[in-house]
Amino acid sequence: MIVALHSAPKGFFKAGPPYNTDDLLRFVQKAASLGFKAIQIGPLRNFVSIEGERLRRVLDSLNMEINVHVGGIYDAKKFALTEEGYVAAQKQIHYGITLCKEISSTLVSIHPPFFTARNKVNNELLSKARARFLQLLKAEIDFASHSRIKIALESFCYSPFIFGGLHDFAKFVSEFPSEKLGVLLDVGHVYQAGIDLYEAAHVFKHRLLNIHIHDATLEKDYRKATHLPIGKGTINFPDLIDLLREVGYEGWLTLEIRGSEKEIVESKKFLENVICRTP
Numbered sequence: 219m220i221v222a223l224h225s226a227p228k229g230f231f232k233a234g235p236p237y238n239t240d241d242l243l244r245f246v247q248k249a250a251s252l253g254f255k256a257i258q259i260g261p262l263r264n265f266v267s268i269e270g271e272r273l274r275r276v277l278d279s280l281n282m283e284i285n286v287h288v289g290g291i292y293d294a295k296k297f298a299l300t301e302e303g304y305v306a307a308q309k310q311i312h313y314g315i316t317l318c319k320e321i322s323s324t325l326v327s328i329h330p331p332f333f334t335a336r337n338k339v340n341n342e343l344l345s346k347a348r349a350r351f352l353q354l355l356k357a358e359i360d361f362a363s364h365s366r367i368k369i370a371l372e373s374f375c376y377s378p379f380i381f382g383g384l385h386d387f388a389k390f391v392s393e394f395p396s397e398k399l400g401v402l403l404d405v406g407h408v409y410q411a412g413i414d415l416y417e418a419a420h421v422f423k424h425r426l427l428n429i430h431i432h433d434a435t436l437e438k439d440y441r442k443a444t445h446l447p448i449g450k451g452t453i454n455f456p457d458l459i460d461l462l463r464e465v466g467y468e469g470w471l472t473l474e475i476r477g478s479e480k481e482i483v484e485s486k487k488f489l490e491n492v493i494c495r496t497p
């Protein structure tokens with residue numbers, strides 16, 4: 219297991235998104251200077267016109283690995299009911315796969331669609347969103363597999379997302395062979411939603427392609443309760459690393475922390491110490 223970086227340190231990007239290639243390269247160089255050997259870029263809606271070849275050259279010069287996080291479908295109702303919503307999601311996933319190919323990466327991850335507070339959700343709407351998402355994934359997984367790129371679905375399996383629990387999510391994912399669709403387990407969100415991490419790791423063990431790491435508490439407001447630096451929440455990370463070893467996970471622990479540079483470095487060191495300590 220290695221520790222990778224997804225989130226930039228607080229205040230690193232001076233202005234808000236969208237960011238351009240220069241901003242992205244600064245982030246890559248910052249990650250390298252903090253000792254990271256792997257980064258995940260995204261969500262893609264935060265970036266404009268990423269120059270793939272230029273990015274690849276910088277990554278090569280720093281000997282860094284990369285993968286692409288497309289991000290989410292932020293309005294499941296619009297996605298389910300309008301052509302515009304569907305096409306926008308399709309374009310973004312398609313772009314993620316194309317970019318992944320351009321930068322010689324092999325993994326693209328996607329949030330499942332979720333309903334916003336404005337959406338009134340009923341069963342018909344829910345099943346429509348799921349059917350559309352299944353249709354979209356089928357096409358994009360086909361496209362990705364031509365370039366030997368795998369897709370991972372992030373493990374949001376609770377309201378307001380389109381899946382009603384761990385097993386419902388697992389059932390949806392099982393529509394695809396495990397070599398084509400994997401899972402990105404987001405430890406902090408799953409924990410905050412009250413889902414047992416032991417059960418989650420075991421349910422997903424044959425499909426685990428990446429892990430988002432942030433500390434979390436069980437407080438109801440997910441904005442306050444998640445994306446915390448390690449040690450600021452209540453997740454037992456030594457137990458988590460043991461659990462990941464138990465299920466045979468050898469991939470990245472990708473930090474997705476809302477924290478300062480110092481907190482990111484400390485979280486990285488903490489995890490690396492735990493990884494070294496346990497046999």
Ligand SMILES: [Zn+2]
Nearest residue numbers: 372404430474
């Ligand atoms: Zn995440």
